Amino acid sequence: MLKRVYNFSAGPAVLPDPVLKKVQEELLNYGESGMSVMELSHRSASFQTITEEAQNLLRELLSIPDDYQIIFMQGGASLQFSMIPLNLLAGGRADYIVTGSWSKKAVKEAEKVGKVHTLSLKEPYEIPAYIPEDFSSQSSYVHITSNNTIEGTRFHEYPDTGGIPLIADMSSHILSEKIDVSSFGLIYAGAQKNLGPSGVTVAIIHDSLVGKAPVQCPTMLDYETYVKHDSLFNTPPTFSIYVLKLVLEWVKENGGVDGMQDHNEKKAALLYSCIDESPLFHNPVPGKNRSLMNIPFSTGDDDLNAQFIKEAKAEGFEFLKGHRSVGGMRASLYNAMPREGVEALVDFMKKFEAKQGGQ
Numbered sequence: 001m002l003k004r005v006y007n008f009s010a011g012p013a014v015l016p017d018p019v020l021k022k023v024q025e026e027l028l029n030y031g032e033s034g035m036s037v038m039e040l041s042h043r044s045a046s047f048q049t050i051t052e053e054a055q056n057l058l059r060e061l062l063s064i065p066d067d068y069q070i071i072f073m074q075g076g077a078s079l080q081f082s083m084i085p086l087n088l089l090a091g092g093r094a095d096y097i098v099t100g101s102w103s104k105k106a107v108k109e110a111e112k113v114g115k116v117h118t119l120s121l122k123e124p125y126e127i128p129a130y131i132p133e134d135f136s137s138q139s140s141y142v143h144i145t146s147n148n149t150i151e152g153t154r155f156h157e158y159p160d161t162g163g164i165p166l167i168a169d170m171s172s173h174i175l176s177e178k179i180d181v182s183s184f185g186l187i188y189a190g191a192q193k194n195l196g197p198s199g200v201t202v203a204i205i206h207d208s209l210v211g212k213a214p215v216q217c218p219t220m221l222d223y224e225t226y227v228k229h230d231s232l233f234n235t236p237p238t239f240s241i242y243v244l245k246l247v248l249e250w251v252k253e254n255g256g257v258d259g260m261q262d263h264n265e266k267k268a269a270l271l272y273s274c275i276d277e278s279p280l281f282h283n284p285v286p287g288k289n290r291s292l293m294n295i296p297f298s299t300g301d302d303d304l305n306a307q308f309i310k311e312a313k314a315e316g317f318e319f320l321k322g323h324r325s326v327g328g329m330r331a332s333l334y335n336a337m338p339r340e341g342v343e344a345l346v347d348f349m350k351k352f353e354a355k356q357g358g359q
Contacts, residue, residue, distance in 0.1 A: 079221075202244075295330065
């Protein structure tokens with residue numbers, strides 16, 4: 001029997017076992033079509049049903065109001081860094097709250113299109129509150145990265161932008177906790193962390209932000225193209241959308257977003273408690289800013305960190321190495337990571353710590 005490891009990768013990330021089994025079951029014959037879902041035409045009724053069901057499930061799970069459109073694209077969050085200013089900046093200016101590596105990359109792309117004003121952290125791992133006075137009344141939008149995979153931080157409360165559209169990159173925590181979609185003008189997320197496999201990007205966009213692109217904006221970078229054609233202007237990432245739909249069904253069957261949030265808070269509490277009580281491991285993030293999804297930790301010694309990662313891999317704990325920019329370790333606890341995986345990791349950490357104390 002094939003052994004399944006505990007996959008703590010920041011992405012592409014662990015998928016729910018029931019979803020993988022369903023994919024395996026339907027791989028050669030989807031819906032009695034006699035074809036794999038990978039062979040279905042995106043113009044077929046069967047695939048259009050998949051797209052509609054995925055959109056409807058996402059709308060239900062996140063309580064998305066009717067005046068928001070749900071679209072499926074390619075290119076990941078990184079393409080959105082360009083697509084957003086191309087549609088909405090139009091030679092004006094935008095405010096970007098810089099809280100980590102990914103928001104810095106978003107700024108670089110926006111600066112190619114228009115003026116960008118950045119609000120950066122005064123202290124590492126700080127995410128302060130923001131009020132309307134922090135933003136220019138001339139801003140086209142305010143952009144945030146609401147959860148930082150590398151730094152292990154997240155917004156617990158979202159900025160009050162005073163009516164300026166708030167745009168959030170939610171790639172690494174969408175569906176992990178409750179959000180009020182109506183507080184945002186646009187939410188976008190690469191699927192490969194909490195929504196499904198890599199290849200599809202989801203955007204939830206308010207009607208008022210559709211149709212804003214200037215005439216010179218490339219067709220495939222215009223949000224209106226996807227809205228008008230229901231994400232089917234060209235061939236979309238069909239298999240990724242199909243798996244995304246199965247993940248959304250799994251989330252619904254397991255208590256929806258409320259169930260996921262309870263599940264994630266308990267998992268994160270287990271690991272944070274282990275780290276905080278440990279004389280060996282530490283986490284640099286203040287409690288109020290800690291991510292539920294991405295938890296960095298370190299021994300403070302590069303050689304010991306490398307030893308931990310090597311021994312952890314031998315025990316079936318994969319992809320615990322921290323991002324190259326910060327080092328150490330990182331455990332990503334996305335929705336599909338079972339509580340048992342976190343319990344097993346905590347047990348291993350305690351044994352590793354005890355062994356170091358005995359040397």
